[in-house]
Amino acid sequence: xxxSARRGEGAPGVDEVIRxxxxxxxxxxxxxxxxxxxxxxRGEHWAVLGxxxxxxxxxxxxxxxxxxxxxxxxxxxxxxxxxxxxxxxxRRIGWVSPAMADRxxxxxxxxxxxxxxxxxxxxxxxxxxxxxxxxxxGDLLEALGCGSLGPRRFGVLSQxxxxxxxxxxxxxxxxxxxxxxxxxxxxxxxAREDLLESLTVLASxxxxxxxxxxxxxxxxxxxxxxxxxxxxxxxxLAAGPRQRVLTAPLVxxxxxVDVEVVERDGRLWSIVRRNGG
Numbered sequence: 001x002x003x004s005a006r007r008g009e010g011a012p013g014v015d016e017v018i019r020x021x022x023x024x025x026x027x028x029x030x031x032x033x034x035x036x037x038x039x040x041x042r043g044e045h046w047a048v049l050g051x052x053x054x055x056x057x058x059x060x061x062x063x064x065x066x067x068x069x070x071x072x073x074x075x076x077x078x079x080x081x082x083x084x085x086x087x088x089x090x091r092r093i094g095w096v097s098p099a100m101a102d103r104x105x106x107x108x109x110x111x112x113x114x115x116x117x118x119x120x121x122x123x124x125x126x127x128x129x130x131x132x133x134x135x136x137x138g139d140l141l142e143a144l145g146c147g148s149l150g151p152r153r154f155g156v157l158s159q160x161x162x163x164x165x166x167x168x169x170x171x172x173x174x175x176x177x178x179x180x181x182x183x184x185x186x187x188x189x190x191a192r193e194d195l196l197e198s199l200t201v202l203a204s205x206x207x208x209x210x211x212x213x214x215x216x217x218x219x220x221x222x223x224x225x226x227x228x229x230x231x232x233x234x235x236x237l238a239a240g241p242r243q244r245v246l247t248a249p250l251v252x253x254x255x256x257v258d259v260e261v262v263e264r265d266g267r268l269w270s271i272v273r274r275n276g277g
Contacts, residue, residue, distance in 0.1 A: 017210045023072035032058045033234045045203045045211040047221040050231035056214045060179050065089045094170030097181035106155020110165045113154050117169035140168035160191025178209040196222050218268040230254040
């Protein structure tokens, strides 16, 4: 299986995909993110972990240009927030999340769902995909192991099939940055491993996009993800190379539970320690 996406062109001379300095986000008087400092360089792939309510999805929504910081400076793909048209910026960012599936029309063919990623639209109305566009969409579905899904209605697909279609949709515009917000949520073990296999291949592609993966589970951080960010209470607890960040003390502190971190077959796994065991 071959899964790849040509990385979109960034601003000339820009080596940082993301640069956040002192970023905070407050909504209705509640701090969702506080004093975030985070840099992501080209060639790095990051996993973002933390308990529910730690700010993971909020952070990625900010990076993707769906919300702006209350304080601090944010720069993504060379575009400085406050001086950049975020609608244009978002066209260079692929996004996969459970919320995206809920916005799509269940009666649309899977191929049309993928093609919508070219135009950043939910459904095809006045847009006119070319023959090459349709061929590319079909090739992406084929590469993701679901080439036969093209004519099937999105609403009748299994959860695993939907996630693969959404990944193809995110990749079709050759994004510079790919944001995956809990892409395995709701999948059974077999479907999860199939999707993680695709992510492993994508993360190893030299011409692929920078990938950010939000997950609750260490075992979903497949080989190819070089860095990790731990969030707790809307603040960065640790960030850097995965070997330094994904340790038992730091992961335990972030999750608020005592865990042991073990490595098996190139994957990390967390085991909760009970009663000091």
